[in-house]
Amino acid sequence: MKTRYLSLPYLIWALVFIIIPIGLVVYYSLTVEVDGKLIFSWANYKQALTPSYLLALWRSIWLAFVCTVICFALGYPIAYIMASREYASKGFLLFLFLVPMWMNFLLRTYSWLSILERNGFINSLLRLLSLPEARILYTDKAVVLGMVYNFLPFMILPIHTVMKKMDSSIIEAAQDLGANGRTVFLRVVFPLSIPGVVSGVTMVFMPSVTTFIISKLLGGAQFMLIGNMIERQFTESRNWNLGSAVSVMLMVLILTSIAIFTVVDKDGEGGALF
Amino acid sequence: MIRLLKKIYLAVMLLFMYAPIAVLIVYSFNASRSRSVWGGFTLDWYAQLLRDKSIQRALSTTLSLAFLSALLATIIGAAAAVGIHSMRGAFKKTVLAVTNIPVIMPDIVMGLSLLVLYTYLFHFFPGIKLGYGTLLVSHTTFNIPYVILSVLPKLKQLDPNLYEAALDLGCTPIKGFFKVVLQEITSAIVTGAMLAFTMSLDDFIVSYFTKGDGDNTLSTIIYSMARRGVNPKINALSAIMFVAVLLLLYVINSFDPSKAQKANGLGLEGES
Numbered sequence: 357m358k359t360r361y362l363s364l365p366y367l368i369w370a371l372v373f374i375i376i377p378i379g380l381v382v383y384y385s386l387t388v389e390v391d392g393k394l395i396f397s398w399a400n401y402k403q404a405l406t407p408s409y410l411l412a413l414w415r416s417i418w419l420a421f422v423c424t425v426i427c428f429a430l431g432y433p434i435a436y437i438m439a440s441r442e443y444a445s446k447g448f449l450l451f452l453f454l455v456p457m458w459m460n461f462l463l464r465t466y467s468w469l470s471i472l473e474r475n476g477f478i479n480s481l482l483r484l485l486s487l488p489e490a491r492i493l494y495t496d497k498a499v500v501l502g503m504v505y506n507f508l509p510f511m512i513l514p515i516h517t518v519m520k521k522m523d524s525s526i527i528e529a530a531q532d533l534g535a536n537g538r539t540v541f542l543r544v545v546f547p548l549s550i551p552g553v554v555s556g557v558t559m560v561f562m563p564s565v566t567t568f569i570i571s572k573l574l575g576g577a578q579f580m581l582i583g584n585m586i587e588r589q590f591t592e593s594r595n596w597n598l599g600s601a602v603s604v605m606l607m608v609l610i611l612t613s614i615a616i617f618t619v620v621d622k623d624g625e626g627g628a629l630f
Numbered sequence: 631m632i633r634l635l636k637k638i639y640l641a642v643m644l645l646f647m648y649a650p651i652a653v654l655i656v657y658s659f660n661a662s663r664s665r666s667v668w669g670g671f672t673l674d675w676y677a678q679l680l681r682d683k684s685i686q687r688a689l690s691t692t693l694s695l696a697f698l699s700a701l702l703a704t705i706i707g708a709a710a711a712v713g714i715h716s717m718r719g720a721f722k723k724t725v726l727a728v729t730n731i732p733v734i735m736p737d738i739v740m741g742l743s744l745l746v747l748y749t750y751l752f753h754f755f756p757g758i759k760l761g762y763g764t765l766l767v768s769h770t771t772f773n774i775p776y777v778i779l780s781v782l783p784k785l786k787q788l789d790p791n792l793y794e795a796a797l798d799l800g801c802t803p804i805k806g807f808f809k810v811v812l813q814e815i816t817s818a819i820v821t822g823a824m825l826a827f828t829m830s831l832d833d834f835i836v837s838y839f840t841k842g843d844g845d846n847t848l849s850t851i852i853y854s855m856a857r858r859g860v861n862p863k864i865n866a867l868s869a870i871m872f873v874a875v876l877l878l879l880y881v882i883n884s885f886d887p888s889k890a891q892k893a894n895g896l897g898l899e900g901e902s
Binding site: 361373442462471611 | 633636639640643644646647648649650651653654657706707709711712714715716717725728729731732734735736737738739743744745746747750767771774778807828831834835849852853856857859860864865867868871872876879
C-alpha cells in the first residue's frame with residue numbers, strides 16, 4: 357500500500373487554503389486597483405513605509421519588547437521555584453498558573469477593562485483610601501499589562517520544562533567543586549536554561565507584536581499598533597492592497613525574528629510551542 | 631526566610647493571575663450596573679444571559695464549529711501524518727515547512743489571507759457568501775497542523791518491524807495498518823483532536839475575519855459587546871465559562887493517568 361497517498365487530501369487542502377491565500381496577499385500588496393482592475397505597483401509599500409506606519413511598527417516592537425522583558429523577569433523565578441526540589445512534587449501549582457490560559461482570550465483581556473476603567477475596581481479602591489485616581493486605561497501601560505497577563509504562561513512553561521530536564525548531578529558536581537549558590541546559578545543553571553528562555557521569549561514576543569485586540573480593548577480605538585493598522589485597512593478603510601503590504605511586512609518581521617531565535621537556539625531543545 | 635519569600639512570590643503571582651477573574655465573577659452578582667457601588671446580590675445578569683437569543687446562537691455555533699472542524703482536521707490530519715511519515719527527502723521537508731506555516735504565522739495574517747481567498751473565489755462562484763461554511767473551512771485549516779504535529783512524533787517512535795511482522799504473519803497491508811499502526815497512534819490522534827477542539831473554541835481573530843455578518847462565535851460576540859464598554863452580562867458569561875473550563879480540565883485529568891502531560895498537551899505542548 358502506498359501510504360504516501362494518504363496525505364493527498366491534506367496536500368490539496370494546504371495548497372488551496374494555506375499557500376494560495378498567502379500568494380494572493382503578496383499579489384494584492386504589489387497591485388493597486390484602477391478602474392476595477394489590479395495593476396502592478398509599488399505604491400502600497402511606499403505608503404507602508406511612511407512615518408505613521410513605521411511609527412506603529414516601532415511602537416508594536418517596543419511594547420512587545422517591554423512585555424517580553426517583564427514576562428521574563430516575572431516568569432523566570434516562577435519556573436525556577438516550581439522546578440526546585442521543594443516544589444517538584446507540587447505539579448498542581450504549575451497547573452494553576454496555566455488554568456487561566458484556557459479561559460477565553462477576550463474575556464481575560466476584558467477583565468482588565470473592568471478593573472482599570474475610571475470607575476473600576478482599582479479606582480474604587482483608591483477612592484476608598486482617599487488617594488488620587490489612577491489613569492491607566494487607554495495608555496501604553498494598560499496595553500503592556502494586558503499583554504503580560506495574557507502571555508506570561510507562555511514564558512513560564514518552556515523555562516520550567518527545560519529546568520525539569522536539567523541533570524541534577526551537574527548541579528551537585530558544581531557544588532562539590534566548591535561553587536556557592538550564586539555561582540551555581542549563574543554559571544550552571546542559567547546557561548543550561550537558555551533554550552527554554554529563548555522559546556519563552558519567542559512565544560511571548562510573537563503574539564505581542566501582532567496583537568490588535570489587546571491594544572483595541574485596553575488602548576482604545578485610537579491606539580495604533582501594526583496589527584490595528586492592518587485590521588483597519590481590511591475593515592473600515594477597505595484598502596486591501598495597502599493592508600496586504602503591511603501584512604507582508606509583518607510576515608517578514610516575524611520570519612526574521614524566528615530565524616534569529618532559531619540561530620540562538622540551535623539544538624531546538626527549548627520545548628517550543630511552535 | 632528564602633522559603634517564605636518563595637511562597638510569598640508564588641502567592642502574589644497567583645493573585646495576579648486570578649484576581650481579574652475573581653473580580654469579574656464577583657461583579658457578575660452585583661445588582662448595580664456600576665462598578666463602584668455594590669447594589670446587592672442578584673442573579674439577574676445570569677437570567678438575562680440565558681434569555682439572550684444571540685448568545686445562545688453564538689454558543690451553539692462555537693460548539694458545533696469546534697466539533698466539526700476538529701473532526702475534519704483529525705481525519706485529514708491523521709491520514710496526512712501517516713502519508714508524510716512515509717515520504718522522504720526534500721519533498722517531505724517542504725511539506726513539513728508548509729505544515730508549520732499556520733502555527734508560526736500571526737493569526738491576523740492567517741485570517742485576512744483566508745478572507746482575501748474567499749473574496750477572490752466569490753468572483754467565480756457568486757452563489758456562496760461568508761458564513762458558517764467559510765468559518766468551518768478556516769478553523770479546519772488552522773487545526774490540521776496541530777493534529778499532524780501531535781501524530782508525527784508517535785509514528786516516529788513506532789517500530790517498523792511490528793508492521794512487517796504483522797504482514798509476515800499473514801495480515802493484508804490494510805489489515806496490518808489498522809491492527810498495528812492505528813492502534814499505536816490512537817492516543818496521539820485523540821490528543822491532536824482535543825488540541826484542535828480547544829484551538830477552535832479559543833479562536834477569535836480568524837473567525838473575526840472570515841465570518842459572515844450574521845454569524846457570531848462566542849469570541850466575536852464578546853468582542854462586539856466589550857467594545858461598547860463594560861457589560862455585566864459578559865461578567866456572568868465569564869463566570870460560567872470559567873467554571874466550565876475548570877470542570878472540563880477536571881474531567882480530562884481524571885481520565886488520564888499522566889496528568890501533567892495532558893495538561894501540557896491540551897493548550898500547549900510543553901515538550902517538543
